[in-house]
Amino acid sequence: MRRNPCIFNPIDHTPMFIADLFDNFLIDLDGVVYIGNSPINGSAETITELREMGKKVVFITNDPRNSPKGYSEKLSSMGILTLPSEVITSSTAIKHYIRERCDVRGTTAFVVGTKELKEELKQIGIKLLTGEDGKSADLVIVGGHAEFDYAEMKTATIAVRSGAGFISSNRDPVFPTKEGLVPATGAILASIEVASGKKSISVGKPERVIFDVAMSTLPEGGETVVVGDRLDADIMGGKNANLSTILVLTGSTLHQELQDSQIKPDYVIGDLSELLREREYDRA
DSSP: OOOOOOOOOBBBOOEEOOOGSSSEEEEEOOOEEEETTTTTTTTHHHOOOOHHHHHHEEESSSSOOOOOHHHHHHHHHHHOOOOGGGGEEEEHHHHHHHHOOOOOOOOOOEEESSSHHHHHHHHTTEEEEEGGGGGGEEEEEEOOOOOOOOHHHHHHHHHHHTOEEESSSOOOEEEETTTEEEEOHHHOOOHHHHHOOHHHHHHHHSSHHHHHHHHHOOOOOOEEEEESOOOOIIHHHHHHHOOOEEEESSSSSHHHHHHHHOOOOSSSSGGGGGGGGGGEBBBB
16 A cells, blocks of 8 residues: 655644744743733733743843843732743843853953942953943943933043943833833933944844843744844844844833834734633634
8 A cells, every 4th residue: 555655634723822833932021021010911820821821931131220130029029920040131242142242350340330230240251340430431231210410421432432342121101100211221322422423332122132142042943032122233133133023012012003103013912811712813
């Protein structure tokens, strides 16, 4: 009897979840999982169920104001038990970028950012300069923080104009809060770029650096998707990294902005819980 080398399965039209299409999820935080200190309805339950389904979940954020440990504690307090190794921040990407390109022994930096960002940089051996000493730093590193002032702008500008390397965590102009959208790192960065006449090297979303770091934490193989609320950061970044993308409409992007934008995600959902809402797909 002749052996048939081909096996054809009938098309299955049974309902499935968007989550069924992917093995690994790179999920943004602010505007997707929570806003400020308040979890978005259904986010904790959804992430718990994804993990129970065997999915790998890694959180990826442009916000350098806290450390991976700090974010893991914040998420765990919301019922989303998370290890520091499961959180990739733009400060993680900065450390990765600097270590690959600098002999950190003896490297000095003037940092516009939070104490958490500064502590992250100290961990890799960078010497931080403050005040007038900052004008002679080898690197100027910019992250968002609420206490940014003219003195910092001036010191950073002089250092960059004197030849310091210029690195930023991201270019996000705003981030979502209960008050609405408020200035983020990109707004602070813009003032230093204008004053110095130079553009920084940004390592956060949508750049490849932060995605490469995140991907290095995932198991080999499997389909990976980026889930976020910003078209210009999460969705564009996912596309730059050749990954599938899902836009969530609980944060920075309104439906009208999506319609008007040339940046188009692969999927659009109202909130994170829709990852587990049944839809019909053709599956062979």
